[in-house]
Amino acid sequence: MKPTIMLIGLGGLGSITLELLAREEDLGRIVVGSRNAERGMARCNLTRLGAMAQGYAPSISFIPLDLNDKEAVAETVHREAPDVILSTATMQTWWLPDLLPPEQAAVIKSAGFGVWLPVHLTLTLKLMEALREADYRGITLTAPFPDVVNCVLGRLDLAPTCGVGNISQFVPKVRLLAAERLGTPLDAVRVLMVAHHALGPAVVRAQVDNIPPYFLRIEHGGQDVTEAICADQLLLAPYPRTIRPGEPFPHRRNDRAAGPGIFLPQRGAAACAWAQRIAGGLSPHRRPQRRATRAHRGAHSGRGHCHQRAFPSL
Numbered sequence: 348m349k350p351t352i353m354l355i356g357l358g359g360l361g362s363i364t365l366e367l368l369a370r371e372e373d374l375g376r377i378v379v380g381s382r383n384a385e386r387g388m389a390r391c392n393l394t395r396l397g398a399m400a401q402g403y404a405p406s407i408s409f410i411p412l413d414l415n416d417k418e419a420v421a422e423t424v425h426r427e428a429p430d431v432i433l434s435t436a437t438m439q440t441w442w443l444p445d446l447l448p449p450e451q452a453a454v455i456k457s458a459g460f461g462v463w464l465p466v467h468l469t470l471t472l473k474l475m476e477a478l479r480e481a482d483y484r485g486i487t488l489t490a491p492f493p494d495v496v497n498c499v500l501g502r503l504d505l506a507p508t509c510g511v512g513n514i515s516q517f518v519p520k521v522r523l524l525a526a527e528r529l530g531t532p533l534d535a536v537r538v539l540m541v542a543h544h545a546l547g548p549a550v551v552r553a554q555v556d557n558i559p560p561y562f563l564r565i566e567h568g569g570q571d572v573t574e575a576i577c578a579d580q581l582l583l584a585p586y587p588r589t590i591r592p593g594e595p596f597p598h599r600r601n602d603r604a605a606g607p608g609i610f611l612p613q614r615g616a617a618a619c620a621w622a623q624r625i626a627g628g629l630s631p632h633r634r635p636q637r638r639a640t641r642a643h644r645g646a647h648s649g650r651g652h653c654h655q656r657a658f659p660s661l
């Protein structure tokens with residue numbers, strides 16, 4: 348029987364994930380849970396029609412789900428009995444500060460990613476508590492900042508099966524550039540990698556200061572060619588791409604100069620006010636830079652071992 352997957356959260360990441368899942372032929376039911384039923388059902392309808400137009404026939408159903416209501420979540424999971432749960436639910440998306448004027452955005456950025464931890468941790472913690480209540484034995488995958496969130500959960504004996512995330516951008520880039528350098532088909536190249544979320548700016552934007560430790564091995568036809576093809580260079584080589592919805596590309600610079608207000612109709616006044624409160628509360632003397640760095644260092648502790656578990660051959 349084909350596995351049932353429950354996708355929680357239908358924001359930027361959840362919506363894209365749903366589109367991809369709808370085109371997976373080895374998948375059974377896709378159960379989608381989010382708070383806003385009207386928007387959620389409409390999103391599921393759009394995905395269903397798009398997939399059908401491409402020759403797929405996914406089984407997608409929507410259920411209203413609020414992770415703050417642990418009992419209801421436990422009951423829903425018990426009833427739907429998914430083989431896999433994938434949560435993308437978070438209290439605010441990660442690129443929200445980019446909607447602020449540059450000065451306020453810079454203050455938030457200077458605090459490091461750790462300042463966002465509660466935003467990404469809270470709902471995942473509630474999910475894992477509900478799953479424990481439901482005695483759920485299936486696979487749980489989580490997207491919200493798993494490098495740190497899952498370590499915290501691991502300390503509470505609530506770690507999900509695995510985190511999913513950015514390393515899936517790093518590896519294809521290295522694999523592609525390695526194949527080009529070797530003049531060989533992609534299939535002949537294998538990349539093994541363990542890395543922190545904090546490596547992102549180096550790999551994505553070629554920002555080479557403060558590179559966190561990582562493990563990288565490249566094999567060609569089973570042979571280790573890591574040093575021979577200068578794998579580190581390939582990892583850090585510029586490879587421009589679009590990054591986030593709020594990215595100030597040339598044609599959007601005027602939007603950014605106009606400040607966050609211009610985005611209010613799209614993202615909601617509450618979201619912007621929230622980000623501005625954070626920016627205002629972070630004085631240059633109270634930046635939790637150090638704590639954020641420590642959080643990154645602890646990325647591989649706890650039961651989560653998220654990225655390492657994604658590459659079991661290591």
Ligand SMILES: NC(=O)c1ccc[n+]([C@@H]2O[C@H](COP(=O)([O-])OP(=O)(O)OC[C@H]3O[C@@H](n4cnc5c(N)ncnc54)[C@H](OP(=O)(O)O)[C@@H]3O)[C@@H](O)[C@H]2O)c1
Nearest residue numbers: 356357358359360382383413414436437440441491512513
């Ligand atoms: N690991 C990675 O590589 C990676 C990549 C991109 C993003 N992310 C992370 O993935 C997460 C999602 O990002 P995003 O851009 O998709 O955020 P988003 O657009 O804000 O979406 C978050 C979703 O969570 C849902 N949600 C909020 N509160 C909820 C609750 N109490 N119960 C159930 N659902 C709730 C919201 O839907 P409703 O309002 O309808 O409930 C919303 O659709 C973030 O933590 C982000 O940092 C990870």
